[in-house]
Amino acid sequence: MHAIDCIFSAPGKAILHGEHAVVHGKVALAVSLNLRTFLRLQATSTSEVCINLPNINTFLSWDVTALQHLLQGATNEHRHLKELDAELVGRLRELTGIEAGSTDTRSMAVSAFLYMYLCIFAKAKALPSVSVTVWSELPTGAGLGSSAAYCVCVAAALLSAQGAVSSSPGSDGDTARWSGEELELINQWAFQGERIIHGNPSGVDNAVSTWGGILRYHAGKITPLQRVPMLRILLTNTRVPRSTKTLVAGVKDKINKFPSILNPVLESVDAVACTCEQTLMEMAKGLPTAEHYATLEELIDINQHHLNVMGVSHPSLDTLCRVTLARGLHSKLTGAGGGGCGITLLRPDSSASVVQDVIQDLKDTGYECWETSIGVPGIQLHSSHAVKEEVMNVFNSY
Ligand SMILES: Nc1ncnc2c1ncn2[C@@H]1O[C@H](COP(=O)(O)OP(=O)(O)OP(=O)(O)O)[C@@H](O)[C@H]1O
Numbered sequence: 001m002h003a004i005d006c007i008f009s010a011p012g013k014a015i016l017h018g019e020h021a022v023v024h025g026k027v028a029l030a031v032s033l034n035l036r037t038f039l040r041l042q043a044t045s046t047s048e049v050c051i052n053l054p055n056i057n058t059f060l061s062w063d064v065t066a067l068q069h070l071l072q073g074a075t076n077e078h079r080h081l082k083e084l085d086a087e088l089v090g091r092l093r094e095l096t097g098i099e100a101g102s103t104d105t106r107s108m109a110v111s112a113f114l115y116m117y118l119c120i121f122a123k124a125k126a127l128p129s130v131s132v133t134v135w136s137e138l139p140t141g142a143g144l145g146s147s148a149a150y151c152v153c154v155a156a157a158l159l160s161a162q163g164a165v166s167s168s169p170g171s172d173g174d175t176a177r178w179s180g181e182e183l184e185l186i187n188q189w190a191f192q193g194e195r196i197i198h199g200n201p202s203g204v205d206n207a208v209s210t211w212g213g214i215l216r217y218h219a220g221k222i223t224p225l226q227r228v229p230m231l232r233i234l235l236t237n238t239r240v241p242r243s244t245k246t247l248v249a250g251v252k253d254k255i256n257k258f259p260s261i262l263n264p265v266l267e268s269v270d271a272v273a274c275t276c277e278q279t280l281m282e283m284a285k286g287l288p289t290a291e292h293y294a295t296l297e298e299l300i301d302i303n304q305h306h307l308n309v310m311g312v313s314h315p316s317l318d319t320l321c322r323v324t325l326a327r328g329l330h331s332k333l334t335g336a337g338g339g340g341c342g343i344t345l346l347r348p349d350s351s352a353s354v355v356q357d358v359i360q361d362l363k364d365t366g367y368e369c370w371e372t373s374i375g376v377p378g379i380q381l382h383s384s385h386a387v388k389e390e391v392m393n394v395f396n397s398y
């Protein structure tokens, strides 16, 4: 057991283009957001594993011995990162009473944590007693990658406690980051957690939360975009709850039912993502022009229509598009859709009054809305004095 009292944080994300299509091997473009999930891991002497998840009102603990039993006599000694260990998932269900296929918020968060904890410490002589508290600035289950930020923080914390990644990585002032290899390991374990939560994730969300920045993601291949223009993005939360797992499964069913109709739509989304990437690269080379912005706006509209065809939009998202278009601004859903969040592209010349007016219109509709920064750093380890007071206050109350 290496780390004793550490604080980690990982960012949420917005998908510019390629959500859902990316699950079926197409290109996605994703950016990290300046809204983060924070995790505190403490070693304890209680012989218990405690998890405090104040955002979802979940406070649970398990006896370490009961958890150790789940690993004894397990036939799958070589838990690897290619697929989930179905036997262990089954044993965990028996212990927690969580039903197969549950999309309940608490069940998914608890199962993902316990699965990663057991697998990461499976080869240790004894399971460690730890207390883990997670608190997030991200809305839970709203399309901004809250599940991935959660899984990335859990993976980084457990791996550093186990010694598989450094618990004092290269430091830049008060925050520290890991080597490429260590980040890859964190990302792979976070993907296992996402598998528990999503069923069939593409891996784009955990990749952008691990590495940060702006990424092109294609069939597991992660390419950071080096030069991109400063984009101004408005985020809107329709506050309509939805489950990524259910939406992803719905798209799969539609593809199976109408392959000749849906596959061309996925191809077209791929082309939208690639055209967007080329446009962003052109914009970064010279001075971004009004035509560049017109292209980005058309791509947003085309993609939103495609997402409608896939059955993952929602009347609340149609309203978002209509309200912003009335002010000359273009929007699309981001993440899994079905409610949750949308993004609106602001132009460099969008005046402060237009932005204020559109924010007010959206608030009047009952939505939450704010301008955001993109391309922030991925997973980080913080010294406690560098963490915001608001976050430390949460941590100090558990
Ligand atoms: N702060 C948190 N504390 C505990 N659990 C969390 C937290 N944030 C996310 N989760 C877990 O992640 C689940 C939400 O994941 P889901 O994939 O449905 O939404 P999302 O990740 O916010 O959106 P998307 O996948 O579309 O970007 C929650 O039900 C919960 O299990």
Ligand SMILES: C[C@@](O)(CCO)CC(=O)[O-]
Binding pocket: 015, 018, 019, 020, 021, 022, 023, 143, 145, 198, 200, 201, 202, 203, 204, 205, 244, 248, 334, 335, 336
């Ligand atoms: C809907 C989806 O494409 C993005 C969710 O943020 C699912 C995934 O890629 O795992």
Ligand SMILES: [Mg+2]
Binding pocket: 145, 146, 147, 148, 198, 205, 244
């Ligand atoms: Mg998610």
